Amino acid sequence: KHLKKYFPIKAGLFNRVVGNVKAVDDVSISIRKGETFGLVGESGCGKSTFGRVVLKLQSATEGEVLFNGQDVHSLNNSELRKLREEMQIIFQDPFGSLNPRFLVKDIIGEPLRVHRHMSAKEIDDRVVELMQLVGLDPTRRNRYPHEFSGGQRQRIGIARAIALNPQFIVADEAVSALDVSVQSQVINLLMKLQKELGLTFLFIAHGLNVVRHISDRVGVMYLGKMVEVAETEELFAHPLHPYTAALLSAIPKPSPTRKRERIVLKGDVPSPANPPSGCRFHTRCPLAQEKCSQVEPLLEEVLPGRQVACHFPLLEGNELKNLQ
């Protein structure tokens, strides 16, 4: 709720704070138990920071993160430690996030050693079970991460993330570093685990095509703001925010009969240290009007289940193609 994460910019001889990078700037969303919420946006839009603040891997500048009704950011250390068992993260780089000098069984078993009073035998049994669950051969548990392929290493990271039976997992670009064919295998694994273990996912990716298959709903971020939230298929069938429409138009067309003109945005993403006034997208938006640079649009429900932050959303009569 109203989550903000600002990073101070320091400069000069006395290292004075001269401004803030507004990585996440007043974002409110709800993620439903058992769903996969896909979060997309270009790099630097704040989506990874959002995921890390939700897990309290970084503190929030302002706002609340309610997990089963408890504010994650107001917990003391021992309460937070307990909560850590329920909330886990899977990182982008499966090699960088696995200690190369640890055996795979020690990597997967580490959370069990830290959080549970289990004997070595019990931990080993659980590691075997976890490796089977994620499609790895448990007889290879006495090997090192570099002896596994990229996709297998990501499975090791997933096994570690589910070791404590969490309820909620943030997957931060979990498949972005993998080949396309391996990507879909890992996505299928995550979907299988979600069903079997009743998991809830925040699935972060920079491209819409990656989140489509796995997400129930999708949120689109631009420069620290959430600009659109919708059920996945509705978002793909009919984006309401011009930025979402531009992201979608960059995906190759699904069939020649459903033509979609590529919308090329002018300019680069502005700096989050000095975002444009009003609507942050107005410097690049093909629909921008005078109001857009003056008044900030709020994320509002404009149709049942469809939230958009835009003064002129792509509702009937306001299609992008009419303006190009």
Ligand code: SF4
């Ligand atoms: Fe474009 Fe204006 Fe909507 Fe922003 S508020 S997305 S500038 S039309």
Ligand code: MG
């Ligand atoms: Mg990132």
